[in-house]
Amino acid sequence: MVNQLADRLSLKSKNRLLRVLHQAGDLSAKICLKHFGKSPTFSKKPDRTPVTVADRMAERTIRKTIKSEFRGHWIWGEEFGEEGDKNSEFRWWIDPIDGTLQYIRGLPFWGSVIGVEYQGEVIAGLINHPAIDLRIWAAKDLGCFANGKTCRVSNIKKLSDATVAFGSLKNLKPADIKKVSKICRTAYDNRGSLDIFSHSLVIQGHLDAMMEFKLGPHDISAVKICLEEAGGKFTDLKNRKTIYAGNAISSNSFIHNSLLRVQ
Structure with missing residues (x-):
């Protein structure tokens, strides 16, 4: 609707x-x-x-x-x-x-x-x-x-071939630390955060995903529409298409489900 x-x-x-x-x-x-x-x-x-x-x-x-x-x-x-x-x-x-x-x-x-x-x-x-x-x-x-x-996102199909960036890791819950650690071991490469610029890199196809664990709607409202119009996918960590969850995954869409499945 x-x-x-x-x-x-x-x-x-x-x-x-x-x-x-x-x-x-x-x-x-x-x-x-x-x-x-x-x-x-x-x-x-x-x-x-x-x-x-x-x-x-x-x-x-x-x-x-x-x-x-x-x-x-x-x-x-x-x-x-x-x-x-x-x-x-x-x-x-x-x-x-x-x-x-x-x-x-x-x-x-x-x-x-x-x-x-x-x-x-x-x-x-x-x-x-x-x-x-x-x-x-x-x-x-x-x-x-x-x-x-x-703008078009990248066409990297597998997490094992992807480069993934992360937002601030300060004060993460143990479960999130475990998730990040496993993604880092699984992905081809990983990068620290440059705040909004990391999302911009995903939108342009220079990175394959960006994960953030603490943010507000004002941080990512524009990211969602730009990413989707560039062919990518934007959700929270529970795969909901919302800017209100306080966390987010921006990806090229191909590796999105793989990121969500990591526990």
Whole structure:
């Protein structure tokens, strides 16, 4: 039913969403790049994750861009929480800088993540990596693109031939540690996390899967639609197609079930 509802959204409406996503990406990138590489000061939020002035300024700009075009849409951002009509058919998720610690330390792989849900399904999203001049975007049934070129996931068919990346392994449950260890032994190769950039690598076919064990909808809303439009598969660790589980697997689809079966 959700897919049928999302399919009713017109091409014009999808293109309008994409236009606003790109506008928000352009404006927030200018802010983030202005402060990047200059050892920005930061503070720690209650969950002890860092936040900079660029995070807050970029999110304000993204919110303003959305609201100027779509009055009443519900918006949730990492730095300022929610606003708008909770009953709106549209829900926007914003992570102004995913990989803030990277950003602070001068690593260029951080990115801005903006996703849009319509009646419960993510239908458009943008992942912007301005420090390396990479932008990925997608809308339902319109394909996924990186800097204007069509994205496709890899065609690696077996986990034993695949390269798999993992999010932070800090504070993992024993069962998850066991799962990660077994995947590392089974896969051809494994990599540590570069936050959102690891998902971007899966979307472009440079990695075969990325697993994360602690995240929120704002971290991955755009990942889901971009990956699916690039031919991949996105689920939680229980094989549910949701951004709300607090964990996620992005894959090229071929090795997805193999990852899920590892215990």
